[in-house]
Amino acid sequence: MESTGDQSTFPDRTYHVDGELVPADEATVSVHDRGFAYGDAVFETVRVYGGEPFRWESHLDRLDASCEALSLPLPVSRATLRERVAETLRANDCEEAAVKLSISRGVDTRGLTPPDDPDPTVVITLSPLSPGGTDGERTWDEPARLQTTKTRAVPDRVIPAAAKTHNYLPQILARLETRVSDATEALLLDADGKIAEAATANVWFVADDALRTPSLDGPILPGITRETVLDIAEAEGIPVEAGTYEPDDLRSADEAFLTSSIREVKPVATVDGVEVGGGPVTSLVGRLYDAQVEEACYSG
Numbered sequence: 513m514e515s516t517g518d519q520s521t522f523p524d525r526t527y528h529v530d531g532e533l534v535p536a537d538e539a540t541v542s543v544h545d546r547g548f549a550y551g552d553a554v555f556e557t558v559r560v561y562g563g564e565p566f567r568w569e570s571h572l573d574r575l576d577a578s579c580e581a582l583s584l585p586l587p588v589s590r591a592t593l594r595e596r597v598a599e600t601l602r603a604n605d606c607e608e609a610a611v612k613l614s615i616s617r618g619v620d621t622r623g624l625t626p627p628d629d630p631d632p633t634v635v636i637t638l639s640p641l642s643p644g645g646t647d648g649e650r651t652w653d654e655p656a657r658l659q660t661t662k663t664r665a666v667p668d669r670v671i672p673a674a675a676k677t678h679n680y681l682p683q684i685l686a687r688l689e690t691r692v693s694d695a696t697e698a699l700l701l702d703a704d705g706k707i708a709e710a711a712t713a714n715v716w717f718v719a720d721d722a723l724r725t726p727s728l729d730g731p732i733l734p735g736i737t738r739e740t741v742l743d744i745a746e747a748e749g750i751p752v753e754a755g756t757y758e759p760d761d762l763r764s765a766d767e768a769f770l771t772s773s774i775r776e777v778k779p780v781a782t783v784d785g786v787e788v789g790g791g792p793v794t795s796l797v798g799r800l801y802d803a804q805v806e807e808a809c810y811s812g
Contacts, residue, residue, distance in 0.1 A: 547616025659695030767791030
């Protein structure tokens with residue numbers, strides 16, 4: 513997702529930590545928390561429009577799947593998580609935001625092996641955004657410029673790709689690679705050199721009159737916005753292929769875009785310096801995505 517700011521620079525905000533609302537500058541976890549010590553944690557970033565979390569149940573389904581992949585028990589019910597999100601929004605007088613839910617295995621000083629009886633840590637933070645929907649504003653100023661990086665996506669056999677965990681070091685290293693160019697986003701390949709995903713977004717392109725995206729058979733996070741776009745394409749009769757693609761396939765595409773909960777549908781201007789750009793399919797998908805947001809979150 514787009515950067516939503518350094519949380520430590522917003523002491524006026526209020527966050528939710530283990531069931532309590534606390535000022536941002538007092539919102540802390542233990543140095544012995546396994547999320548801090550080992551990245552032993554999962555998270556979800558949910559876009560809230562008009563006070564309504566968009567695709568909430570889908571995000572919670574993925575959170576459940578992430579917890580299951582780590583054998584980490586979800587410590588509170590969905591209803592409790594939803595109420596904590598609502599409390600955090602109210603405490604910040606905010607109805608437009610990116611809300612991040614993080615669940616770690618909790619405090620443990622016994623070493624690497626997970627405890628049999630964890631006491632998970634649950635943290636909810638937020639970053640205010642502009643309104644979305646059909647009359648809203650974009651969270652991005654310009655189309656993305658992608659750069660293929662040497663850093664590869666982590667194989668599914670190492671860290672389950674379907675689990676959204678705190679282990680983001682490959683994406684961070686990939687982003688560092690882009691600093692030597694004018695790229696604004698990193699493109700990661702899998703171990704075989706096939707397109708996986710952007711550092712924090714799913715990748716789409718149009719070729720031969722079909723919408724194409726890397727298959728989830730690869731090390732690819734099943735994005736909630738990706739799922740929404742697939743639904744849109746099916747409803748509109750847009751041919752879709754989820755397959756295996758080379759970087760050259762993306763560079764020679766008719767148009768391309770990225771999707772994530774915060775970026776929504778973001779056109780790709782260039783790939784490795786080669787001009788690609790958006791187009792009619794990108795524009796259509798973006799408008800229909802906005803319409804879904806409008807209906808789900810603003811229409812009543």
